[in-house]
Amino acid sequence: MIHPLTEIGARYIAPQYYVAVNSNDEFEGIPSRFEHLHWRTLDGGSVLPVFSFREWCKDFVKTYYSREGSPLPKSHNQDALSLAEVLEYLEPQGTWKVAFNPKAIAPGKWIRPWNLVTASYCRRLATEMRLPLEKLFAEKATEVEDCVGNPDFLWKVKQLCAPSVPEIVQYARARTAEFELG
Numbered sequence: 001m002i003h004p005l006t007e008i009g010a011r012y013i014a015p016q017y018y019v020a021v022n023s024n025d026e027f028e029g030i031p032s033r034f035e036h037l038h039w040r041t042l043d044g045g046s047v048l049p050v051f052s053f054r055e056w057c058k059d060f061v062k063t064y065y066s067r068e069g070s071p072l073p074k075s076h077n078q079d080a081l082s083l084a085e086v087l088e089y090l091e092p093q094g095t096w097k098v099a100f101n102p103k104a105i106a107p108g109k110w111i112r113p114w115n116l117v118t119a120s121y122c123r124r125l126a127t128e129m130r131l132p133l134e135k136l137f138a139e140k141a142t143e144v145e146d147c148v149g150n151p152d153f154l155w156k157v158k159q160l161c162a163p164s165v166p167e168i169v170q171y172a173r174a175r176t177a178e179f180e181l182g
């Protein structure tokens with residue numbers, strides 16, 4: 001039996017990242033889940049900075065955006081699968097690269113990190129992770145008894161899944177590299 005929370009669970013156990021955003025007051029009508037935020041990009045919109053830790057994102061924002069005069073962007077948490085969806089939304093607008101953990105050296109200036117990849121690579125990586133994460137979540141969810149209505153359910157399942165997630169990410173990176181090169 002497939003657990004009813006499998007897709008949500010996959011997002012919950014997926015690697016987590018942080019991006020800088022502001023509220024977007026410019027949209028008209030009912031926004032999509034991506035339009036209600038202004039995704040802060042670099043190099044004229046072509047690069048989305050993504051951080052492994054909230055503190056790194058906050059430090060970057062504090063330095064890079066210090067002269068803007070408008071409210072500083074906030075750190076916004078995104079799991080790897082949701083990040084791929086954000087990139088799918090941003091790519092037609094010109095965002096085609098992702099900079100992981102860039103460093104801001106002065107207002108409006110940053111150093112390119114060693115890990116600068118294409119948006120298509122990130123989307124493919126998420127595709128390669130999705131099914132194994134869903135299977136892992138479903139498998140571990142069946143091990144947790146009395147899960148319905150139990151608020152500790154997701155936390156227990158996440159703890160059971162944690163040792164296997166890095167292996168899934170490594171496998172997904174290898175498969176994505178094969179796809180990108182082949």
